[in-house]
Each structure stands twice: as C-alpha cells, then as structure tokens.
Amino acid sequence: MKNRDNRFGVLAALVALLAGTFASYAQPAQNVTAEEEALVGTLTSGAEPFEKDKACRRLAVIGTARAVPALAALLADDQLTGMARHALLNIPDAAAGEALCAALPKLTGTKLIGVISTIGRRGESSAVKALAPFIASPDDEVAATAARAIGRIGGGDSRRVLESALAIAPRSRRAAVAEGCIEGIRALTDRGATKDALALADTVRRSRVPAYLVAAATRAAVLLRGEAGALVLARQLDSPEPELFQMALLLTREAPGAAITRAVSERLGRLPVERQAPLLAALGDRGDAGALPVVLAAVDSTDGTVRVAALKALAQLGNGSAVPVLLAAASSENASEAEAAQIALATLPGDDVDTAVLEALSAGDARVRRIAIEAAGQRRLVEANPALLKAMDDADGSIRSAAIAALGQTTGPDGLAALVDVLLSRTSTDELGQAESAVASAFSRVADKRVCASALTAAMARAEVAPRCALIRLTGAAPTDEALGAVRAALRDGQAEVRAAAFRVLCDWATPAAAPDLLELARGGPDTERTAALRGYMRLIGSPDLSPEQKMAMCNEASALCRTTEDIDALLSGLATVASLDALNMAMSHLDNAPLTNKVSFAAVCIGELLEQTHPAEVAAAMERVLKAMNNPGMERRVRSCMERAQKAAGQ
Amino acid sequence: MSRPRSMTRRTFLARSAALAAIPYVVPSGARGADGSVAPSERITMGAIGIGGRGTYDLQWFMRNPDVRFVAMCDARRDRREAAKALVDQAYGNTDCATYIDPREMLARDDIDAVLIATSDRWHAMASIMAMRAGKDVFSEKPCAMNVGESQALAETAREFGRIFQAGTQRRSEPNFVFIVQLARLGYLGKLKTLTAHIVHGFAPHVWLPAQPEPPKDEVDYDLYLGPVPWHPYNRGYVDSRHAHADLWAGGLHEWGAHTFDLCQFANDTAHTGPVEFVYPNNDTSEGLTARYANGVELVMTASGFPGTCGVRFTGEDGVTECSDGHDPTATPASLLGERDRILRDYVAKTRRSLDHVRDFLDCVKSRRQPIANADVARKAHNICHVGAICMALKRDLRWDPDREEFIGDDEANRMRFRANRAPWVL
Known part of the structure; x- marks a missing residue:
C-alpha cells in the first residue's frame, strides 16, 4: 500500500506537466491551419527527435494532406517511423494512404511491417494490390502482417488473394495466412458480403491449419449460415478434435435461434457421457426452454455427473413442471445432486414454481415436506407462513427447525408478533436459539426498527427467563428509544441472567442514546463492568450522528475515567473522529507515552486531515512533532502530506 | 531456453x-x-x-x-x-x-x-x-x-x-457483487447517480535524458517498450510505469477500469455505455461526468470513500456504497439484511465463483465466457478512454457507445487509436 501511495503521490506532481501536454489539443479551430504549417516546419527542420515526435502526435489529430510529404519522409527514420505512421494512419485524405503504399518498396524489416499494418488499418481497397506481393515475402513477420492487413481491408480482391495464398502456402506459413483469413471474414461480414465471408470461412475449415484456426473459421461458418448453421454446429459435437468440441460449447451459448437448440438437444443423448455434462451446462447458459425435455430426461441418466449437470441446467431452464423432479432429487443420498436440486428449488423463477412449492408443504413424505419448507423460506413465500406456523406442532424436530428458519426468511413487519410468539413458545435451548436467529433475520429486513422494538417489548412481560434474555439480546438489532427503555428496565431485573444480557447489549448499543447509561456504569459500576462500559461509551464517540462539540464533551468525560494504557488506546480511537482542536491537543498530550506513540500519531493525523484547512498552523505544528516521534514508515507519507498541505494553507 | x-x-x-x-x-x-x-x-x-x-x-x-x-x-x-x-x-x-x-x-x-x-x-x-x-x-x-x-x-x-x-x-468480490445486485434487482429504485472512485492525474509526455542501454539479458529494452513509440533508453522508464503517458494509461484507467466496470454492471449497461462526457474544467478529472441515454450520471471522483476503488449507487429509493477493506453500507440499512440471500441467489443463478481467478479457470474448462470477458471489458474501458480524451481536449464530448465513435468531433475520433511500434502491430 505504501508503494501505491507513493506512486500516486508522484502522479499528483505530474498533473501540472500534463496540463502542458494536453494544452495543445484544445486549440481553436481557426488556428489549426497555421498550427499545421508550424508542425510541418518542425518536421522538416533540424529539430530534436522529441520535438518531431510531438509534432507527429499533434498532426495525427489535426493533420491534412499538406502534412503528408513531411510525414512520409520520416517513414524510413529509425526513431520516428512509428509516430509518422501514427499521423498518416489518422489523416483521412487518400494522399496519406498513397504515401504509405509508395514507401513499401523502399523499406524492410520492422519499418516495412509497420507500414503494411498501417495500410491495413486504413482499409483502402486499392491498397490490396500493393500489399499482395508481401504475403510471399521471405520474412515470416512481413508475410504474416501482410496477410492480416489484406484481410482487414476486406473485399473481393482481398478474399481472392488470401485464398490463393492459403492454397499454395508452405506448412510453416499456413497459420499466418489463415489468421489473415479470419480478419478477412470479419471485414467481409462488416461490409455485408456474407456469401464471400462464408466462402472464406469454409476455405479455412478445409485447409490443413492448426485446429484452433479451424475452430475460429467454424465459428464464423456457423454464425454466418444462420439457421442452417445448426447442422454444422451439431457435427462439431462429435468431432474428435478437442478444439472443435470446445468451440461447439461456446457456440451453443452464443449462436441464436431455435434451430440451434433443437440440433444440439437432438445430439445430446447420443454423445459419450463425458460430453453430455458440459453440453448440458452450455444448454443451461443458453437459456432456451426448448431444451427442457432433454434436460429433464438427463436427470434420469445412469451417470452421476450428467445428473448433476442436468439439475443445474434445470435451475436455469425449468418451470413449475420441474418441481416434483427437483423435490425428489433434493432428498437424494448423493450430496451433489441434492445440493443442485435444492439450489434450483430456491432460485428457479416463476409463479408456477411458487405454487408447486406451496403445495409440497403438505406432502406426506417428511423429507419432501422439509425440503419444501426450506425452499419456501429461501423463496420468501409469505403465503407459506400459515403452514410454517402450523409446522411448529410437528412431531419431527427437523421439520420444526426448518420451519423456524423459514419463518425468519418469510416474515415481514406484519408477522413479527407471531414470530416472536414462536420464540416464546420454544422449550428446547436449540430451538430457542434458532428462533432468536430467525427473529434477527426478519428484523434485518424491516426498515422501521420501531416496529421490531414494539414486537419485543410487547412480549417481554410474558417471557420466561431464557426467552426474556433472547428478547433483550434482540433489542440490539432494533436500537430504538423504546428498546433502550426495555434494556434499562432489564438492568434492574430480578434475574441475574437477564441483567447480564442487558448489560452486554447495552455495551454494544449502536446509537449515542446509550451514552449516559454507559457513562454511569463506567463511573460507578464494579470493576468487571467498568472497563466494558467505558469501551462501549468511547466506541459511540465515532457515531456520525454526533457533532464535534458533542464528541469532544464525551472525550472529556471519558478521559477523566481512563486508568490504563488500554483505556487511553480506546479513547484515541474515538478522538480520531473528532474535528476539533481540543481533540488534537488531547491526543497530542499522549504523544510521549511510548507504547502509544504510533496510536497517537494515527489519531493526530486523522484529526489533522479534518482540520488542516481551518486550523492549518496548529495542524502543521502537530504533524511536525508527530513526524519526529513516530516510528511507522507506512504512515509517514500520510503525516508528511498532511503537514505540507497545512503549511501551504497557513502560507508557510 | x-x-x-x-x-x-x-x-x-x-x-x-x-x-x-x-x-x-x-x-x-x-x-x-x-x-x-x-x-x-x-x-x-x-x-x-x-x-x-x-x-x-x-x-x-x-x-x-x-x-x-x-x-x-x-x-x-x-x-x-x-x-x-x-x-x-x-x-x-x-x-x-x-x-x-x-x-x-x-x-x-x-x-x-x-x-x-x-x-x-x-x-x-x-x-x-x-x-x-x-x-x-x-x-x-x-x-x-x-x-x-x-x-x-x-x-x-x-x-x-x-x-x-x-x-x-471486484466483479467477483462478494461485497461489490452484493451492492451491484442491490442496484440491478431494483432495491434502490430507479438509479440516478453512479459515483466512481478514480485516481487523479496522467503521466507526462517527456523524454527522459538518454542513457546507455543495459545488456539485453538484463533488460531487453526493445521488448520492454514493446508496442509503444520509441523513446531513448532511461532507467526511469523501466523503474516506473508512470514515467511516460505511453507507458501508463492514466488515473482514469487505474481505478476506473474497476469502478466504471462496476457502474456499468450495476446500471445494466455492460454492453453499451454513456453517450455524453462533461468536461469538469480542471486538469485532475475530478467531477468528470458521463451521462447515459437513460439519464443516469456516472460521476468520477478521487474522494469520499474510506477505502480504495469505491463505488456508490444512488437510486430514488436508496443508496449503497462499497470500497476496498470496508463493509458495504446502504440506506435504508435494512438492505444489508439481504446480503446472504442475494449472494446465494447470484451464485446459484449465474453459477459463477466469487473468486475471479476461479471463474476464469472454470470457464477455460467449460468454454463459457467469464464474468469480465473481453466484450464487457471493452465497453467499461471505453469510459476510461473517452474520459481521457475528454480531459485532453478540454471539452464536452458526445459519444456513440455502440458504434464507438464521437459524434461531430473529428479530432476526438482521431484520438481513438495510436499506431503501435512495429513489429507489435494490430
């Protein structure tokens, strides 16, 4: 992290340089001609290469035919050929393309490669004739670049040159020419010359080129054929060549049309089982319900891997009709199958799926009933609540537990009272814990926490000791004034367990409303409680709901109660959030306390960053002291930056 | 070898x-x-x-x-x-x-x-x-x-x-996936603003003083430069990728590649992009704003997040935010209670790993395209590219995200590509 900070620090310093770099791009249009003349003058002068490099970059943006001769003259320059090409690439006038073609016979090696590629990117059809001889160059890289450039240009001439070259290319060159063909297929397709593109794709497929290039051409052949491509795709599923089968998987996901789904579905059952699982995954991703019959059939496969793949695909393609299959599979002894089916039951969309799950809540088979309960919870089916509440009386403990958890998922504000009643009625410790979790889960989704608190307080008086402790603990998830009142009352409860639960929840209270209670406990409580209460109090200082003045007042109260180094450490965490000079001074007063120096430094820089513009002199002085005292290289840059900003703001 | x-x-x-x-x-x-x-x-x-x-x-x-x-x-x-x-x-x-x-x-x-x-x-x-x-x-x-x-x-x-x-x-990290899903699933209501964390600054275009090249076995400078325009050798180029604008794409790309991508994901615009870029009248990119056709604004800022690479999604019904090393926040806070369920459903429906490398490896085997595939990266990166051009030209730009060209600005269109140094040509 330190390195990253340093890097970005350097960047900030470079912004000014950038402003100069970019300034030239924002010239008014009327000055452009004069600017171009000046840039051309730079290119034809004895200026340093860097100046000429900059001129080329600018001419790439504003240059016209007037700049072409000067740029063309640099194509043979070792240092500037690349930037000259960059400018010529972007000058729209045909003169730029002509100049590049004219340079071809004069260049060799990388300069020639660069010019060939630039001609290809310009895309002028007339250049194919000039490029064609280079496809037979003795230089492999020149030949490969020429093939790609010719392909990129596209058109009938391009196709003819590439097909001829592919037919006669020696084995070592064939892949390079085929790559050019792949470029050509795209260019022809973009021009609407589908027939030519398809012919070129089929030429590559018939050629003896590496399998990954045949696969690339096959992709084009399938997509360009439209519906008729389905047959070509289906054949690849049987290919002994892994690259072609893999391309078929990709195309199963990508190629549009019902014909593809049909062709692939028909082929599925005839494939070796090792190929069925990946194809089922591809059909699932494809998302066409037309494949549902074969996917459902695959759930009965004799191969476990295929069954799991089918169940996963069902999660993507299924509907209500798949629910019975999924319920059965979800209770399978095979963990992978059961998990796949349970996920499908939880996530498969559709009202018909909801209906089928609700019907299964009354199934006679307890396993099916439990799975349906779990699914209803995961699907948040409020309509399931009557059945879930009824399940509280089920003799099967696993059904009761599943129903409690599901209620936590399905219960909204209106059902909180009923859910709390479930908690009150639990007699076993396990189910009480499950019910407490379910209530907390329901609370987390209710925006108005007052509703949650009311549900708790209304039940408090009726609760036995153990459930009452649970209710008290749950007030922390609904930290309203009403809930805090219940906690205060519980601190005076006749049962020690309840008092302990109330104390713990108070120490973790989320809002500053608990601050006075905690302060009182920190002042007057027994030693065992004093530290916890003080920590809880100081934690609240970080609350965003408090003003700096309120926070500082709390820091003053806490400071007076600090007895140990750990106490001060906790205080510093609170101080770090207070935008106040008093807070800075209070933190700095502990700077010489050796075990705490780095903690003080951290708090001080946090406060300093909040105050560096309003109290720059004080912050600068404090940071200077911190820098001398601290021993944390990872934070040094942060402190120094704060000090420098403060010094700048103070005019130092 | x-x-x-x-x-x-x-x-x-x-x-x-x-x-x-x-x-x-x-x-x-x-x-x-x-x-x-x-x-x-x-x-x-x-x-x-x-x-x-x-x-x-x-x-x-x-x-x-x-x-x-x-x-x-x-x-x-x-x-x-x-x-x-x-x-x-x-x-x-x-x-x-x-x-x-x-x-x-x-x-x-x-x-x-x-x-x-x-x-x-x-x-x-x-x-x-x-x-x-x-x-x-x-x-x-x-x-x-x-x-x-x-x-x-x-x-x-x-x-x-x-x-x-x-x-x-971050496209695969649970915290970011969760807040993206909050936006995509409608928990925030109609989206209004996407706020994306960036790094300020760009590298300069200066040639450092020429130095003797080291032996090729130690640093092959020609291969080190690769596709970028030739510069005379200086160790500074090798030690810091920030030493030249040809070596480092800039602050918008540095974090924007992540944060704009997350905004695209949240806005369900992964296969298109903004249509307008508003120059912020500064040199840092602070406040650079990209507008989508549906009126949603993507605002770029270097501040306001507790951790790195932060994003904030603001809708008519809620706000959520996340940055590195910090738990997501949300208003209303009750949205946070949906985290486990949303992530579980996301994994179940997408069958994606919440481990970015694992997603890639799984896809190498299944031949399915990964979560941050090249098409997705293309459109998200275009926001970085176009933003940088906007900053360079110091003017507002209109952008066709599907044709990937500027509307009515020839100069901007000529800045979309830089010819590579041979033989590393495209």
Missing part, C-alpha cells in the same frame, strides 16, 4: 482424442488415482510480465490445484528469475522455463492459458498475440490503452473463441 514437455491438458486431450472418446471437458474435482489433478483436468499456463502485481496474481493462480505454470516471460532478468524461483519452489522442481520474448513462449503448443501482468502498454498486444496463438488469457487491467486496442482485443477473443478474463476482480 529450456522447454520441458510434460503431459499437459492440451497434449493429453490431443493424444487421447486420436485414440478414443474421452472426457474433453472434465468436471471440477476430477483427480488422478493418487489424489493429484489428472492431466486432462490440469490447465497449463505461462505468464508474461511478472512484477509486483504479477507475482500476486501468480500466487493466486497457484493456489488452485488444477493450474500448472510451466513458463515465465519478462524483459527484465531479475523478474524472470524471481518468478521462476517462485514457481519452482512451489512445485519442488526446476522445470519452469524462462523467456525474454513472448513470441517464443506463445509458440509452445502445450500451454493452454496465459497470465498477462505486464504494465499497461503491453496488455492488449500480448493478449491478442496469445489468443491468436490459441491460448486463453487472464489479463491485468487496464486491458487496453485506447479504444482501438479494446476493439481489437474483443474482436480477437470473439473470433478465435478464446476465453478472456480482465483482471477486474
């Missing part, structure tokens, strides 16, 4: 294919008889550019038992050797080969996939070279320096049917 040939997934599949029907794509978890990963299941990898981030990525990959690195390529000897040592130590042998020139490494037909973790200038070119050679690619971000490179990257991935994952790992 040593090139050991052990049995790999690629060679195993090719040999076996000639013999009988075999498992061409083997489900996760397949193991050899001794508990090790079977050759048919193993993904053999090479890496190009292994510095600090590359080492992090390398270790991340190597935690997966079905990955086997066999080759390291770097123009710097110190990095090559350190990476080889790391790999050899992990595998308890000395088999990892080293390369200076990526072309030599990519010519190996036993390598299935390549990790590319050079600095910005090489990402697109190396990715395209690898995919043209039939390899799948995991590339660090930014995956491209300009619009033209992003286009070429996506076209190559698509046409060659290669699996490409951009190293925008």
Whole structure:
C-alpha cells in the first residue's frame, strides 16, 4: 500500500506537466491551419527527435494532406517511423494512404511491417494490390502482417488473394495466412458480403491449419449460415478434435435461434457421457426452454455427473413442471445432486414454481415436506407462513427447525408478533436459539426498527427467563428509544441472567442514546463492568450522528475515567473522529507515552486531515512533532502530506 | 531456453482424442488415482510480465490445484528469475522455463492459458498475440490503452473463441457483487447517480535524458517498450510505469477500469455505455461526468470513500456504497439484511465463483465466457478512454457507445487509436 501511495503521490506532481501536454489539443479551430504549417516546419527542420515526435502526435489529430510529404519522409527514420505512421494512419485524405503504399518498396524489416499494418488499418481497397506481393515475402513477420492487413481491408480482391495464398502456402506459413483469413471474414461480414465471408470461412475449415484456426473459421461458418448453421454446429459435437468440441460449447451459448437448440438437444443423448455434462451446462447458459425435455430426461441418466449437470441446467431452464423432479432429487443420498436440486428449488423463477412449492408443504413424505419448507423460506413465500406456523406442532424436530428458519426468511413487519410468539413458545435451548436467529433475520429486513422494538417489548412481560434474555439480546438489532427503555428496565431485573444480557447489549448499543447509561456504569459500576462500559461509551464517540462539540464533551468525560494504557488506546480511537482542536491537543498530550506513540500519531493525523484547512498552523505544528516521534514508515507519507498541505494553507 | 514437455491438458486431450472418446471437458474435482489433478483436468499456463502485481496474481493462480505454470516471460532478468524461483519452489522442481520474448513462449503448443501482468502498454498486444496463438488469457487491467486496442482485443477473443478474463476482480468480490445486485434487482429504485472512485492525474509526455542501454539479458529494452513509440533508453522508464503517458494509461484507467466496470454492471449497461462526457474544467478529472441515454450520471471522483476503488449507487429509493477493506453500507440499512440471500441467489443463478481467478479457470474448462470477458471489458474501458480524451481536449464530448465513435468531433475520433511500434502491430 505504501508503494501505491507513493506512486500516486508522484502522479499528483505530474498533473501540472500534463496540463502542458494536453494544452495543445484544445486549440481553436481557426488556428489549426497555421498550427499545421508550424508542425510541418518542425518536421522538416533540424529539430530534436522529441520535438518531431510531438509534432507527429499533434498532426495525427489535426493533420491534412499538406502534412503528408513531411510525414512520409520520416517513414524510413529509425526513431520516428512509428509516430509518422501514427499521423498518416489518422489523416483521412487518400494522399496519406498513397504515401504509405509508395514507401513499401523502399523499406524492410520492422519499418516495412509497420507500414503494411498501417495500410491495413486504413482499409483502402486499392491498397490490396500493393500489399499482395508481401504475403510471399521471405520474412515470416512481413508475410504474416501482410496477410492480416489484406484481410482487414476486406473485399473481393482481398478474399481472392488470401485464398490463393492459403492454397499454395508452405506448412510453416499456413497459420499466418489463415489468421489473415479470419480478419478477412470479419471485414467481409462488416461490409455485408456474407456469401464471400462464408466462402472464406469454409476455405479455412478445409485447409490443413492448426485446429484452433479451424475452430475460429467454424465459428464464423456457423454464425454466418444462420439457421442452417445448426447442422454444422451439431457435427462439431462429435468431432474428435478437442478444439472443435470446445468451440461447439461456446457456440451453443452464443449462436441464436431455435434451430440451434433443437440440433444440439437432438445430439445430446447420443454423445459419450463425458460430453453430455458440459453440453448440458452450455444448454443451461443458453437459456432456451426448448431444451427442457432433454434436460429433464438427463436427470434420469445412469451417470452421476450428467445428473448433476442436468439439475443445474434445470435451475436455469425449468418451470413449475420441474418441481416434483427437483423435490425428489433434493432428498437424494448423493450430496451433489441434492445440493443442485435444492439450489434450483430456491432460485428457479416463476409463479408456477411458487405454487408447486406451496403445495409440497403438505406432502406426506417428511423429507419432501422439509425440503419444501426450506425452499419456501429461501423463496420468501409469505403465503407459506400459515403452514410454517402450523409446522411448529410437528412431531419431527427437523421439520420444526426448518420451519423456524423459514419463518425468519418469510416474515415481514406484519408477522413479527407471531414470530416472536414462536420464540416464546420454544422449550428446547436449540430451538430457542434458532428462533432468536430467525427473529434477527426478519428484523434485518424491516426498515422501521420501531416496529421490531414494539414486537419485543410487547412480549417481554410474558417471557420466561431464557426467552426474556433472547428478547433483550434482540433489542440490539432494533436500537430504538423504546428498546433502550426495555434494556434499562432489564438492568434492574430480578434475574441475574437477564441483567447480564442487558448489560452486554447495552455495551454494544449502536446509537449515542446509550451514552449516559454507559457513562454511569463506567463511573460507578464494579470493576468487571467498568472497563466494558467505558469501551462501549468511547466506541459511540465515532457515531456520525454526533457533532464535534458533542464528541469532544464525551472525550472529556471519558478521559477523566481512563486508568490504563488500554483505556487511553480506546479513547484515541474515538478522538480520531473528532474535528476539533481540543481533540488534537488531547491526543497530542499522549504523544510521549511510548507504547502509544504510533496510536497517537494515527489519531493526530486523522484529526489533522479534518482540520488542516481551518486550523492549518496548529495542524502543521502537530504533524511536525508527530513526524519526529513516530516510528511507522507506512504512515509517514500520510503525516508528511498532511503537514505540507497545512503549511501551504497557513502560507508557510 | 529450456522447454520441458510434460503431459499437459492440451497434449493429453490431443493424444487421447486420436485414440478414443474421452472426457474433453472434465468436471471440477476430477483427480488422478493418487489424489493429484489428472492431466486432462490440469490447465497449463505461462505468464508474461511478472512484477509486483504479477507475482500476486501468480500466487493466486497457484493456489488452485488444477493450474500448472510451466513458463515465465519478462524483459527484465531479475523478474524472470524471481518468478521462476517462485514457481519452482512451489512445485519442488526446476522445470519452469524462462523467456525474454513472448513470441517464443506463445509458440509452445502445450500451454493452454496465459497470465498477462505486464504494465499497461503491453496488455492488449500480448493478449491478442496469445489468443491468436490459441491460448486463453487472464489479463491485468487496464486491458487496453485506447479504444482501438479494446476493439481489437474483443474482436480477437470473439473470433478465435478464446476465453478472456480482465483482471477486474471486484466483479467477483462478494461485497461489490452484493451492492451491484442491490442496484440491478431494483432495491434502490430507479438509479440516478453512479459515483466512481478514480485516481487523479496522467503521466507526462517527456523524454527522459538518454542513457546507455543495459545488456539485453538484463533488460531487453526493445521488448520492454514493446508496442509503444520509441523513446531513448532511461532507467526511469523501466523503474516506473508512470514515467511516460505511453507507458501508463492514466488515473482514469487505474481505478476506473474497476469502478466504471462496476457502474456499468450495476446500471445494466455492460454492453453499451454513456453517450455524453462533461468536461469538469480542471486538469485532475475530478467531477468528470458521463451521462447515459437513460439519464443516469456516472460521476468520477478521487474522494469520499474510506477505502480504495469505491463505488456508490444512488437510486430514488436508496443508496449503497462499497470500497476496498470496508463493509458495504446502504440506506435504508435494512438492505444489508439481504446480503446472504442475494449472494446465494447470484451464485446459484449465474453459477459463477466469487473468486475471479476461479471463474476464469472454470470457464477455460467449460468454454463459457467469464464474468469480465473481453466484450464487457471493452465497453467499461471505453469510459476510461473517452474520459481521457475528454480531459485532453478540454471539452464536452458526445459519444456513440455502440458504434464507438464521437459524434461531430473529428479530432476526438482521431484520438481513438495510436499506431503501435512495429513489429507489435494490430
């Protein structure tokens, strides 16, 4: 992290340089001609290469035919050929393309490669004739670049040159020419010359080129054929060549049309089982319900891997009709199958799926009933609540537990009272814990926490000791004034367990409303409680709901109660959030306390960053002291930056 | 250069294919008889550019038992050797080969996939070279320096049917996935503003003073520069990718590659993009705003988040935010109670791993496109590219995100691509 900070620090310093770099791009249009003349003058002068490099970059943006001769003259320059090409690439006038073609016979090696590629990117059809001889160059890289450039240009001439070259290319060159063909297929397709593109794709497929290039051409052949491509795709599923089968998987996901789904579905059952699982995954991703019959059939496969793949695909393609299959599979002894089916039951969309799950809540088979309960919870089916509440009386403990958890998922504000009643009625410790979790889960989704608190307080008086402790603990998830009142009352409860639960929840209270209670406990409580209460109090200082003045007042109260180094450490965490000079001074007063120096430094820089513009002199002085005292290289840059900003703001 | 040939997934599949029907794509978890990963299941990898981030990525990959690195390529000897040592130590042998020139490494037909973790200038070119050679690619971000490179990257991935994952790992991190899903599933109501964390600044265009080049075995400067325009050698270029605008794409790309991508994800615009960019009248990019056709605004800022790479999504009914190292926040807070369920449903419906590298590896096997595939990266990166052009031209720009061209601004259109230095041409 330190390195990253340093890097970005350097960047900030470079912004000014950038402003100069970019300034030239924002010239008014009327000055452009004069600017171009000046840039051309730079290119034809004895200026340093860097100046000429900059001129080329600018001419790439504003240059016209007037700049072409000067740029063309640099194509043979070792240092500037690349930037000259960059400018010529972007000058729209045909003169730029002509100049590049004219340079071809004069260049060799990388300069020639660069010019060939630039001609290809310009895309002028007339250049194919000039490029064609280079496809037979003795230089492999020149030949490969020429093939790609010719392909990129596209058109009938391009196709003819590439097909001829592919037919006669020696084995070592064939892949390079085929790559050019792949470029050509795209260019022809973009021009609407589908027939030519398809012919070129089929030429590559018939050629003896590496399998990954045949696969690339096959992709084009399938997509360009439209519906008729389905047959070509289906054949690849049987290919002994892994690259072609893999391309078929990709195309199963990508190629549009019902014909593809049909062709692939028909082929599925005839494939070796090792190929069925990946194809089922591809059909699932494809998302066409037309494949549902074969996917459902695959759930009965004799191969476990295929069954799991089918169940996963069902999660993507299924509907209500798949629910019975999924319920059965979800209770399978095979963990992978059961998990796949349970996920499908939880996530498969559709009202018909909801209906089928609700019907299964009354199934006679307890396993099916439990799975349906779990699914209803995961699907948040409020309509399931009557059945879930009824399940509280089920003799099967696993059904009761599943129903409690599901209620936590399905219960909204209106059902909180009923859910709390479930908690009150639990007699076993396990189910009480499950019910407490379910209530907390329901609370987390209710925006108005007052509703949650009311549900708790209304039940408090009726609760036995153990459930009452649970209710008290749950007030922390609904930290309203009403809930805090219940906690205060519980601190005076006749049962020690309840008092302990109330104390713990108070120490973790989320809002500053608990601050006075905690302060009182920190002042007057027994030693065992004093530290916890003080920590809880100081934690609240970080609350965003408090003003700096309120926070500082709390820091003053806490400071007076600090007895140990750990106490001060906790205080510093609170101080770090207070935008106040008093807070800075209070933190700095502990700077010489050796075990705490780095903690003080951290708090001080946090406060300093909040105050560096309003109290720059004080912050600068404090940071200077911190820098001398601290021993944390990872934070040094942060402190120094704060000090420098403060010094700048103070005019130092 | 040593090139050991052990049995790999690629060679195993090719040999076996000639013999009988075999498992061409083997489900996760397949193991050899001794508990090790079977050759048919193993993904053999090479890496190009292994510095600090590359080492992090390398270790991340190597935690997966079905990955086997066999080759390291770097123009710097110190990095090559350190990476080889790391790999050899992990595998308890000395088999990892080293390369200076990526072309030599990519010519190996036993390598299935390549990790590319050079600095910005090489990402697109190396990715395209690898995919043209039939390899799948995991590339660090930014995956491209300009619009033209992003286009070429996506076209190559698509046409060659290669699996490409951009190293925008926050797309797979639970906290970010959760808040993205809050937006996508409508919990925030109609989206109004997307706020994306950026880094201020761009690198300068200055040539550092020329110095004598080191021996090629120590630093092959020609290969180090790769596709970027020639500069006279200076150690500063090698030590800091921020030393020149040709080497480092800039602050918008640095974090925007992540944060704009998350905004695109949340806004359900991963396959298109904003239509207008509003210049913020400063040199830092602070407040640069991109507007979508549906009225949603993407505001770029370097402040306001407790951690790095933060994003905030503001809708009519709620707000959510997340940055590195900090739990998501939401208003109303009750939305946070949906986290587990939303993530569970996301994983179930997408069948994606919430581990970015694992998602890539799974996709190499299934041939499904990963979560941050080349098309997704292309459109997200375009926001970085177009934003940088907006800052350079110091004016508002109108952008056609589908045709990927500026409307009514020829100068801006001419800044979409920079010709690469040969022979590293696109």
